[in-house]
Amino acid sequence: MGISRDSVHKRRATGGRQKRIRMKRKFELGRQPASTKIGDKKINRVRVRGGHYKFRALRLDHGNFSWAGEAVTRKTRILKVVYNATNNELVRTNTLVKGSIVQIDSTPFKSWYLQFYNVDLGKKKDEKEDKTKKDEEKKDEQEKDQSKKSKKDDKKDKSKK
Numbered sequence: 001m002g003i004s005r006d007s008v009h010k011r012r013a014t015g016g017r018q019k020r021i022r023m024k025r026k027f028e029l030g031r032q033p034a035s036t037k038i039g040d041k042k043i044n045r046v047r048v049r050g051g052h053y054k055f056r057a058l059r060l061d062h063g064n065f066s067w068a069g070e071a072v073t074r075k076t077r078i079l080k081v082v083y084n085a086t087n088n089e090l091v092r093t094n095t096l097v098k099g100s101i102v103q104i105d106s107t108p109f110k111s112w113y114l115q116f117y118n119v120d121l122g123k124k125k126d127e128k129e130d131k132t133k134k135d136e137e138k139k140d141e142q143e144k145d146q147s148k149k150s151k152k153d154d155k156k157d158k159s160k161k
Contacts, residue, residue: 003030036060036096038078060096065104074108 006028008020027049039059046054066073083101084090090097110121 003032004028005030034058038080038094038096057096063102063104067109070109070113072109072112074112076108077105079103079105 002024004024006024008018010018012018031046034056036057037059039061041061042057042059044056044058046056048054061078062075063078064073064075078096080103081091081094081096081100082103084095084097085099086097089095090100096102106122113119113121
C-alpha cells in the first residue's frame with residue numbers, strides 16, 4: 001500500500017464516499033517517521049522530487065539551544081528527553097521530536113555567564129562565609145530585641161513618675 005498524503009481515502013463533508021479517479025501519484029508519497037534518538041550522530045540522505053535531498057536525523061547527540069532570558073545561543077550536548085506532551089513513550093525511548101522538552105548540558109551557558117557577569121553559577125558558597133553571615137544576622141536580631149526592651153522599660157519608668 002505505502003504511505004500516502006492524499007485526501008481521496010477520506011469521506012466528503014456530506015459523509016459520502018469519494019470515488020478514486022486516478023492511481024496514486026509520486027507527489028502524494030509519504031515516508032516513515034525518522035524517530036530520532038539520542039546517540040552518536042547518524043544522518044541519512046533521502047532523495048526527493050526534483051533530484052534534491054532531505055536529511056533524516058536518525059541519531060543526534062548535540063543541538064543548538066538558546067537561553068531566552070539572556071539572549072544567548074550555544075551548541076550543547078543533549079542528555080535526555082524529560083517531557084513530551086504528545087506521548088509518554090517518546091520520553092521512555094528518548095525520541096527527539098518538535099516540542100519535546102529535553103535536558104541539556106549547561107556547561108557552555110555557565111562558562112558564558114562566568115565570562116559575562118563574573119559569577120560562577122552552581123558553585124556553593126564557602127561554609128565559613130555562611131556561618132559569618134548567620135552570626136551577623138543573629139547579632140542584629142539580638143540588638144533589635146534589646147532596643148525594643150529598653151524602649152519598653154523607658155515607657156514604664158515615665159508612667160511611674
